[in-house]
Amino acid sequence: MFGDKTVPNPMKVGNAMAKDKRADGPPVPETASDLPAALGRTPTLEQYDIRIARDGTWFHNGDPIRRIELAKLFSTVLRREEDGEYWLVTPVERGRIVVEDAPFVAVEMTVAGNGADQVLSFRTNLDHWVEAGPDHPIRVAVNPETGEPAPYIQIRSRLEALILRSVFYDMVERSETRRTETGESEVGLWSNKVFFALGRLPGD
Numbered sequence: 001m002f003g004d005k006t007v008p009n010p011m012k013v014g015n016a017m018a019k020d021k022r023a024d025g026p027p028v029p030e031t032a033s034d035l036p037a038a039l040g041r042t043p044t045l046e047q048y049d050i051r052i053a054r055d056g057t058w059f060h061n062g063d064p065i066r067r068i069e070l071a072k073l074f075s076t077v078l079r080r081e082e083d084g085e086y087w088l089v090t091p092v093e094r095g096r097i098v099v100e101d102a103p104f105v106a107v108e109m110t111v112a113g114n115g116a117d118q119v120l121s122f123r124t125n126l127d128h129w130v131e132a133g134p135d136h137p138i139r140v141a142v143n144p145e146t147g148e149p150a151p152y153i154q155i156r157s158r159l160e161a162l163i164l165r166s167v168f169y170d171m172v173e174r175s176e177t178r179r180t181e182t183g184e185s186e187v188g189l190w191s192n193k194v195f196f197a198l199g200r201l202p203g204d
Contacts, residue, residue, distance in 0.1 A: 048097050049061050068127075074088060082158075106122040106124055106162065107124065124155065124161050131192060137153070138152070139152050139196075175187045176189070
């Protein structure tokens with residue numbers, strides 16, 4: 001089993017302390033085909049007891065996965081099907097997992113350039129870097145009940161990162177306003193020559 005309930009203050013995946021390699025835990029597999037053994041089971045088609053919380057923490061059998069190297073390896077074989085279900089897919093098995101929101105969290109943003117040539121780069125909690133643009137679009141979902149925005153950036157096919165609130169505030173501060181064809185004022189940012197809208201204001 002991953003984790004040790006006797007250890008105080010469980011470390012979250014992405015936390016700098018999570019890089020500690022615990023000597024009493026199972027070895028981190030080196031390739032995707034070794035994942036079934038790391039989970040302590042033979043190849044089958046089933047639902048793993050793995051959950052990714054909204055804050056990006058990975059859990060196995062209810063315990064947080066403390067070693068970032070293992071979570072990084074799992075993330076390389078993570079897939080999302082057209083029906084929205086998430087799977088870990090290796091050369092020898094497929095296992096369904098639970099994702100509360102998005103499988104990644106964008107925890108840092110850097111900015112280079114200006115105007116349409118500006119490039120926004122985002123780092124995830126698992127240290128993936130992506131540049132917002134045609135291949136990695138940004139979208140903002142709005143809660144219909146509260147009106148609260150939830151920004152996301154696509155990491156790879158159907159897999160997104162929830163943009164951390166502090167990062168989103170930085171995006172809003174750097175945003176510009178432009179008029180849309182419907183007469184509304186659109187607030188957003190450029191990255192790799194694509195304008196990503198963060199929200200709209202009513203037209204005059």
